[in-house]
Amino acid sequence: MLASLAARAYTTVTSPFKPSPSPAPPPPPLADPASPSPSTRSPPSGTHSAHSLDSPTTDKIAQDASDLTAAVDSRPVSPSPAAASAPAPDAMDLEDDDDEPSTFAAERTRTTRAGRADADAPDTDDPALGPDGKPYLVAGLYWSSALPPRTRDTPSSSSSSSAPTDWRKVTPTRGTALPPPVYHGETLVDDERAFRLPFDILRDCYYAPEAASRAGKGKGRKGRGRGGADEADAATTKREGKGGDKTTAADIAKREMSKKPEPYRHIGKNVYVDRKPDKAELPAICMCTLPARSTDMGCGQGCINRLMQYCCDPKKCPCGPDRCANVPLNKREGVPEGKDGLRVIWTGNRGFGLKTMVDIKEGDFVIEYRGEVISRDESYRRVLTTYKDQGSYYFMDYDGFEVIDAGQRGNSARFINHSCGPNLQVVRWRLATVEEYQMGLFALHDIPAGTELTYDYGWQDFSTLAAPTFAAAPAAAADGTEGGGTIALSTSTAIDPARQRCYCGASACSGFLGGRKRADAKAKKAAAAAAATTTSRGAAKGRASAANKRKRDDDDDDDDEGEGDDVDERPSKRPVFAQARVVLPTSTVLARVQADAAPGAGAGAGGLKRSGSGRKAAREALGKLLR
Numbered sequence: 327m328l329a330s331l332a333a334r335a336y337t338t339v340t341s342p343f344k345p346s347p348s349p350a351p352p353p354p355p356l357a358d359p360a361s362p363s364p365s366t367r368s369p370p371s372g373t374h375s376a377h378s379l380d381s382p383t384t385d386k387i388a389q390d391a392s393d394l395t396a397a398v399d400s401r402p403v404s405p406s407p408a409a410a411s412a413p414a415p416d417a418m419d420l421e422d423d424d425d426e427p428s429t430f431a432a433e434r435t436r437t438t439r440a441g442r443a444d445a446d447a448p449d450t451d452d453p454a455l456g457p458d459g460k461p462y463l464v465a466g467l468y469w470s471s472a473l474p475p476r477t478r479d480t481p482s483s484s485s486s487s488s489a490p491t492d493w494r495k496v497t498p499t500r501g502t503a504l505p506p507p508v509y510h511g512e513t514l515v516d517d518e519r520a521f522r523l524p525f526d527i528l529r530d531c532y533y534a535p536e537a538a539s540r541a542g543k544g545k546g547r548k549g550r551g552r553g554g555a556d557e558a559d560a561a562t563t564k565r566e567g568k569g570g571d572k573t574t575a576a577d578i579a580k581r582e583m584s585k586k587p588e589p590y591r592h593i594g595k596n597v598y599v600d601r602k603p604d605k606a607e608l609p610a611i612c613m614c615t616l617p618a619r620s621t622d623m624g625c626g627q628g629c630i631n632r633l634m635q636y637c638c639d640p641k642k643c644p645c646g647p648d649r650c651a652n653v654p655l656n657k658r659e660g661v662p663e664g665k666d667g668l669r670v671i672w673t674g675n676r677g678f679g680l681k682t683m684v685d686i687k688e689g690d691f692v693i694e695y696r697g698e699v700i701s702r703d704e705s706y707r708r709v710l711t712t713y714k715d716q717g718s719y720y721f722m723d724y725d726g727f728e729v730i731d732a733g734q735r736g737n738s739a740r741f742i743n744h745s746c747g748p749n750l751q752v753v754r755w756r757l758a759t760v761e762e763y764q765m766g767l768f769a770l771h772d773i774p775a776g777t778e779l780t781y782d783y784g785w786q787d788f789s790t791l792a793a794p795t796f797a798a799a800p801a802a803a804a805d806g807t808e809g810g811g812t813i814a815l816s817t818s819t820a821i822d823p824a825r826q827r828c829y830c831g832a833s834a835c836s837g838f839l840g841g842r843k844r845a846d847a848k849a850k851k852a853a854a855a856a857a858a859t860t861t862s863r864g865a866a867k868g869r870a871s872a873a874n875k876r877k878r879d880d881d882d883d884d885d886d887e888g889e890g891d892d893v894d895e896r897p898s899k900r901p902v903f904a905q906a907r908v909v910l911p912t913s914t915v916l917a918r919v920q921a922d923a924a925p926g927a928g929a930g931a932g933g934l935k936r937s938g939s940g941r942k943a944a945r946e947a948l949g950k951l952l953r
């Protein structure tokens with residue numbers, strides 16, 4: 327039975343090692359990936375394969391290994407005289423393996439023969455069997471790395487709805503037998519097949535050393551970003567240390583100031599790369615009235631759309647296109663880009679940054695973060711290809727499913743660096759005519775001219791981004807008042823797993839990009855306690871807060887290890903992705919919106935209905951959550 331099962335497992339696999347037709351010489355010995363290495367090998371037991379076959383596991387590799395073991399253990403005795411006179415295949419394998427003790431080889435041969443006694447007679451019609459009736463291994467443990475790349479239509483193994491692929495029924499495009507695991511790793515990084523590793527798991531192995539060596543030669547973009555800055559600093563120090571260099575500090579400062587960022591294309595609004603913007607079914611029409619004075623703008627602080635962070639549709643707004651102040655962010659007056667407004671500067675260890683040359687008031691809109699709206703998969707692809715040698719990335723989360731990439735197209739907002747004590751925050755606005763968003767950077771407090779602008783990237787575990795994080799309800803404020811008003815959305819910038827130092831200089835700096843601040847952990851605990859006592863929320867909120875609590879508990883477990891530290895500088899257990907806090911309307915605002923929206927009026931942000939499907943459905947979940 328084992329033999330036929332093993333044979334069936336390889337019926338559709340083409341073999342680069344097909345035994346030649348009769349007379350059948352003993353086949354070339356094949357590497358047995360399921361067997362331990364010579365140094366660690368222990369006498370095989372016949373129970374392993376039987377157990378594996380009886381207890382199917384979801385782990386594909388383990389399944390492959392057990393199938394291969396089954397195939398090896400169930401090889402029948404060669405009936406041909408030629409084969410009989412030759413050493414048994416297992417014995418040959420073992421003798422080839424340099425220092426294998428001969429007694430062990432004999433023991434293994436005996437065990438194999440014993441296992442064979444239970445096996446069914448070989449099915450000679452089976453194409454996986456050689457002409458001598460023996461089943462042969464056609465590939466090694468990693469044979470699935472030779473599978474054709476997954477297409478859009480191929481169900482992803484990560485999708486819970488799709489049935490798991492039966493890898494044994496898939497024909498490899500190129501023959502392979504046990505490619506060394508290191509290459510297999512590369513395959514996993516480069517291609518989407520059975521499963522996908524987070525992009526940076528093996529990035530160091532394949533890309534970082536290469537990039538670092540090129541950076542050392544001072545080519546390309548390597549003069550910028552983290553690595554580039556450090557390299558530049560180190561080079562400067564060396565020259566100064568030698569004493570023979572006439573370079574003065576002023577020269578260095580001048581050179582630093584004259585650094586120019588790599589060119590990028592400036593855009594006036596987000597660009598949707600692989601899809602069209604989703605049309606909104608109903609426009610969000612506010613109930614504002616035109617101010618009496620013709621010089622005053624309408625849709626100010628009291629505008630219901632503004633409160634909901636919906637932009638008005640200028641064409642339909644009661645205040646009209648010229649006097650509505652709640653227009654889309656790309657039409658809104660922020661701080662102008664350029665040397666008299668928002669100026670790009672070289673910061674040294676943080677690469678380029680953005681400085682304001684004018685005073686900014688608390689709450690002011692400063693600039694929109696613009697770029698290409700791309701899928702998360704496309705962002706991974708870009709990290710591994712287009713941006714693989716870069717020290718800086720320019721991603722900001724869009725809606726939990728897509729990201730804004732300002733790497734090639736964007737505006738000056740792309741130069742804003744992270745700070746653990748920021749002066750800006752990201753606020754997400756929803757557009758009126760299309761069901762899309764715009765990310766605005768608003769002043770957290772008054773910012774004097776000459777200050778570098780920063781926001782908290784809010785680094786977060788990459789692995790948690792599989793699901794839309796806005797399913798999480800806004801946590802209640804630490805003081806127990808309803809609705810903290812902020813919701814954490816996964817945002818921005820993929821990070822080198824080698825852990826980038828944070829050079830923000832803030833007193834609360836976590837030390838590393840992605841390091842957690844002790845103060846934050848305490849605030850989270852307080853928020854968790856407050857959330858647990860809040861019973862007035864709906865079921866959706868309850869579920870979300872339970873999910874939050876689980877996450878907080880996880881965090882707390884981690885935190886306990888470093889109790890007493892001001893800063894948690896331990897490397898993340900998992901790769902990190904950046905996240906910014908996106909402010910959403912508070913529940914007070916929501917209550918007001920609900921009260922204001924006349925039944926059936928269909929006007930006002932609270933009366934909006936959005937169609938559901940895919941991405942939209944998830945957004946609707948957010949809508950429900952906020953209702």
Ligand SMILES: C[S@@+](CC[C@H](N)C(=O)[O-])C[C@H]1O[C@@H](n2cnc3c(N)ncnc32)[C@H](O)[C@@H]1O
Nearest residue numbers: 552676677678717718719741743744828829830
């Ligand atoms: C959106 S870009 C900001 C602009 C970037 N500094 C540049 O030169 O183009 C994000 C990148 O800037 C760098 N960066 C931003 N904030 C930093 C900080 N506080 N410490 C160190 N590097 C930082 C990191 O390399 C990060 O990937």
